[in-house]
Amino acid sequence: MFQNLSDRLQDVFSRLTGRGKLSEADVDAAMREVRMALLEADVNFKVVKEFVAKVRERAVGADVMQSLTPGQMVVKIVLEELTALMGGNEARLALSGRVPNVIMLVGLQGAGKTTAVAKLANLLRKQGKRPLMVACDVYRPAAIDQLEALGRELDIPVYRGEGTDAVAIAKAGVRDAIDRLRDLVIIDTAGRLHIDEEMMSEAAAIKMAVKPEQVLMVVDAMTGQDAVNAASAFAERVNFDGVIISKLDGDARGGAALSIRAVTGKPVLFASVGEKTDNLEVFRPDGMARRILGMGDVVSLIEKAQEAFDEDTAVDTEERLRAGTFTLDDFLGQLRQLKKMGSIKDIMAMIPGANKLPKDAEIDEGALVRTEAIIQSMSAKERAKPSLINGSRRERIAKGAGVTVYDVNQMLKQFAAAQKMVKQMGAQQGKGKRRRRGLGMPGMPF
């Protein structure tokens, strides 16, 4: 996410930091490159202009120029301004005590609304809500089928009405939620072009009819300079409250995420960072700015860990850790929690300093899957007592997991190292405080 921009900016600043003196010309040169980097990342050109002017003005100030570490001061200014650009203090999805809460999603064709409805329902369910999804995209039968398929996958009910009156379906959907004792309604609407008057009127009519507390616009992170035009048109006609940035994974530039707040004043609330239904993140301007500048984002990392973390498994593991036993089953449990956190590359971006690792170090996303397969190919006895695993067992396990004996050996070596670490930790904890649960993941294979 933001990989391109991140690489470019870090490159610019690596040449600034570590220097004892900065001239105005140095700052200007850096600002020219910052401008190019932001424009290449599809940040709106007007926003770029203001941003660069603001940073430059602060950077050539006396306190920076006379500082002993002027380069670092400039980076700090960029961090602050980048955070401010994306909305400063984190905006949160504001839901009242009204039952049911109603959220409505709008956006252009192909932006990823239907998927976003399911992801949001899934996320809010984790926070204790009981969602119902309402399919109001009456022009695209496949969209309704898609939402139903997602609903089945997540075990979240979907209301699909009769006919083609989207307003009536939305109203009936809210009534249905009351009947089914659901306390949250998320409405999917039809996507068209923002200049399509009919579609904008329909969205406005649905809004009038069901009075959602929150209208969220879904914006594709791959959109170019036009993103702000679409957002402005929606802001004017439907007046949305916040934004969900979709498809911010892969190599999407994500300029929209940096522009929309500045142009419409509406905060980005969530970012969708993968294809799976749990790949929706709360958007934190500060954390995002830190990730872009390669400083990591510890708050999001902890949140991800907590989300993936399963209380029962953890308590169980902890007890065994205290007793100094750590089996392959525990190892497998931890691996699975880690996998739930998303792709290793994304997690790495949240770890401060991880960007300093060599760029060409290929991250092997398959390693977790292979390790899981190897452990699953072992019998219960073997998992409890790895010392049983002799040559012929190794061969059998390798065959079962579809890997080589070498892979099995490597995995067992890693496990032995992890076990050793756990024993040491167990010994220390015997004397000290309780371990912070769910965060320590020793000896992970990457």
Add this chain to the structure above:
Amino acid sequence: MSTWLDKLTQGLSRTREQLSGQLNVLLGRGPDVDEQFWTELEDALIGADMGVTAVTEMVERLRDSAKRQALPDARAVLEHLASEIADELRMDDTADFIDASPSTVLVVGINGTGKTTTVGKLAKAAADEGRSVLIGSADTFRAAAVEQLHIWADRAGVPIVESDRGTDPASVAFDAVREAKNSGADLLLIDTAGRLHTSKDLMAELSKVKRIVERESSAPVKTLLVMDATTGQNGLTQAREFNAAVGVDGIALTKLDGTAKGGIAVAVVRELGVPILRIGVGEGADDLRPFDPEEFASALVGLS
């Protein structure tokens, strides 16, 4: 004839209004070509998604020409720019492989750009011209993709080779090429599933489809990349990756009927050296139009 011309004018005029909104300001501020003019011109072109590197070079060259050719005022500079852009986008007449017979066209692109719709519209246009057309539906992944294409095939009155969801797309492509050979079709259009260019496995799958089609087809095989006009600079990476995987021979630029200007297409043409063959200016069957570089360039700089 007049309907499609109207549609084009409508579609392009939205593009034009948007960009010319900016560039007309340039004209409106008087004929002077000063520093501010160049800055504003650069902004306007960047705002059209033409890409900052391409724009910087373009404007630099333009400044040079303006001085050497003593271009008298802002309008002359913009006219010069339009003709430069048009020159870059122009291709020789033989490059339109969609109009060639016989021809096999593989249609590729990322998710949601409008590949299936483009295949349907191309099939209809060719069939209306009296050519024998065959559609191969190798998007065996997306729910309802085959059904969607089937509706287009019925509308165009052309046969379609299809298979169940989940079938190997290469095998459907194989069948389609065989069928095209047997029936002596003038044009075979093969729709493929949308895929992100960052997905190695899916790109490898696409390479395989292309290899099979090239091996089996007696007609020349070309690849058409479908791009969404609202795409930003990521479009360049898309084009690069698809070109690396299957070789791109031409571009269809869709969704030009919004406010997006499709300037990224200029950057892609610059980089890959392949022509834009069609533009999509609306949802109707006749809204996929041949590409006219002069018209597009003039519209971009707000002169027509």
